[in-house]
Amino acid sequence: MKKIIVFGFLFGMFFIPNTLLAQAEPEDIASINNDFENYFYESLKQKGIENYDKAVEALEKCKDIQPENGIVYFELGKNYLSQKKYKDAYDNFEKATKIDPKNRWAWVGMYDVCYETRDFNQAIIIVETLVEFKVDYKEDLTSLYMETQQFDKALTLINDLNETVGKTEKRELYKARILQDAKYQGSEKADLIAKIKKNPKDEANYVALIFMYSQSNQEEKALEVAKQLEKEIPSSDWAQVSLFKFHLNNNDGDKTVKAMNIVLASDKIDKKIKHRILNEFLIFSKNNPQYDKDLEKAIGYFDNDKEVRVAKEIGKFYQAKKEWSKAIKYYEMHLKSAADDMETIILLSQAYAENVQFDILAKFSEEQMQLFPTQPQLYYYNGLANNQLKNYKKAKDALESGIDFIVDDIALETNFNIQLGEAFKGLGDAKMKEMYFTKANELLKKQKK
Incomplete structure (x- = not known):
């Protein structure tokens, strides 16, 4: 930023109207240059010690000498912004852009004023110009669309950025928030279906579509997409997430276990999804005790999970149902890796007592x-x-x-x-x-x- 300002300052020093030069004697021109330079340096010095009023006084004298020097207005804008004199700051930044529309930092100054005054609608107009200087400002534009609830524009821009520069956690959170509203889901589903047809080997589009169908309780369509994913990308772990649910609903224990083990062993699948699958299988195995050993194996995938102690939670599940033997088994399993967990020690003691x-x-x-x-x-x-x-x-x-x-x-x-x-x-x-x-x-x- 400093390099650009210094360049602008040097440019401004020599930006004296030709008509003035034509009419002035050489010694007069030198005097004008010296006066402008002295006042300008004085303004920088005063701004550096946060004496903004004196900096503004010096810049006003610069303006008298060179009334069409955009750098002077830019510096005035910065000083007024530091004083939180937002209207004066905006007016001077705007004047700088009219003199030199390519002065990006003056546009940034206007954006800063709008952001601090929470005038997000005006900020959008400015940032749409800044995007022409630097495409990175599209990220700001996304946030501004969200702030002003222009979700259709935000969604279009998010999808564009996802395609061109890749996804970010922030944009994905924005997208999830938008898609909670059913009116945006139709266009998004259509967009994902079109992307899958265009590039059937891109796993991410299948995953997004599966989630959308699942969230709107369209389990059959989610399963269709999962099967299509499995067909196009047989090695995909994500396909097994929906197939697990399908086999579970069909009471097909063997296929359920197979899908579950693939998901739990995958590094691609989020832990929350894994916990949900384990919880669903826990309920299934309670009614199908022949799969108890598969449940034990499944718990082993969470041995290094410090956030959720899976064996302990399963012990609590069985204790709540007064199935003391099973509660004991899982508490004992948990204590092998967390011997000092006093809560579990007490719970296990109670289970021993209840189980005589x-x-x-x-x-x-x-x-x-x-x-x-x-x-x-x-x-x-x-x-x-x-x-x-x-x-x-x-x-x-x-x-x-x-x-x-x-x-x-x-x-x-x-x-x-x-x-x-x-x-x-x-x-x-x-x-x-x-x-x-x-x-x-x-x-x-x-x-x-």
């Missing part, structure tokens, strides 16, 4: 107590398990050790007292049994208030 696996719960909770000695829930489950196994002394010791770690958890404290009452009952200490049961009742009443 007290011997395993006693051993598991004791191991966890060694690793996490301040977690009261572990002591509770250890006490519960040992009470059920009639190891009352062990139960009492664990419960008495853990109760001190409870902080503001009346429900857990209640359960501790119940289990302590059971432990003392087993030990034959009626007095202590009554004390803890009484305390548990008091806590229960407190919970109900």
Whole structure:
């Protein structure tokens, strides 16, 4: 930017009307040049220290000397813009463009004013001119069309840019927003169909069309496109996304598994789509337990996914349905790669208890107590398990050790007292049994208030 301005300044220094030169003596011309140069440099110096009023004063003197020098008006525009005097800034930038229509930076100055004042309609007019200088301004034009809700123009421009310079995440978000409105989907579908006919080996157009049909609940048409994609590009992973859904709906487990495994192994498919497919297969396998091993294999594709712990979430799915054995299996699977996940440790302990696996719960909770000695829930489950196994002394010791770690958890404290009452009952200490049961009742009443 500075190089262009300096060039413009030098040009402006020598831009003295021919009529003036014809009438002036040589020494007068030199004086005019010197005066202009001095005032102009003074304006640059004052602008540099943000003394915009003095910079404007100096530029006004430059304007008196060379009233048709576009660089002077450009500099005036910049100083007024810095002062947020938007009308003065715009007027001077506009004057600069009238003197020199090829001064791109003056047009940029007008654009800056419109953007800061949120006059997006006027900004569009200016940017349409800037595009003639530099096609990169088409990106700005896209955003301005979106801002002014000219979605038809935005969509046309987005498609043009996608074709000529490639897709960007920002434009794809704009496009998705536009296509939420059904009135734009027809033209877009027609455009994609035409592109597929023109170039049947371009996978991206099939994918976009599949998504559009899926979003408008036109599953059969989506499947037709997926099949066409599979035919034209047999190696396409995207075709399997729709084929998975088709085979699932037809209750064809083997073909469903085949399509799913291709999708989950693909580096091209988005993680959100993979999670959706796994969730759908999870529901399918619940009603078709012969595919449990395929579900386990599918979970393996997500071992390195730190955002969503798939095995854990599947454990929760089965726990909510009180299918304790399956919940246990997936919690145990998850803990192999996340041994310190306390939430899962507690969920697994509960599942062991619900599944009446007290011997395993006693051993598991004791191991966890060694690793996490301040977690009261572990002591509770250890006490519960040992009470059920009639190891009352062990139960009492664990419960008495853990109760001190409870902080503001009346429900857990209640359960501790119940289990302590059971432990003392087993030990034959009626007095202590009554004390803890009484305390548990008091806590229960407190919970109900």
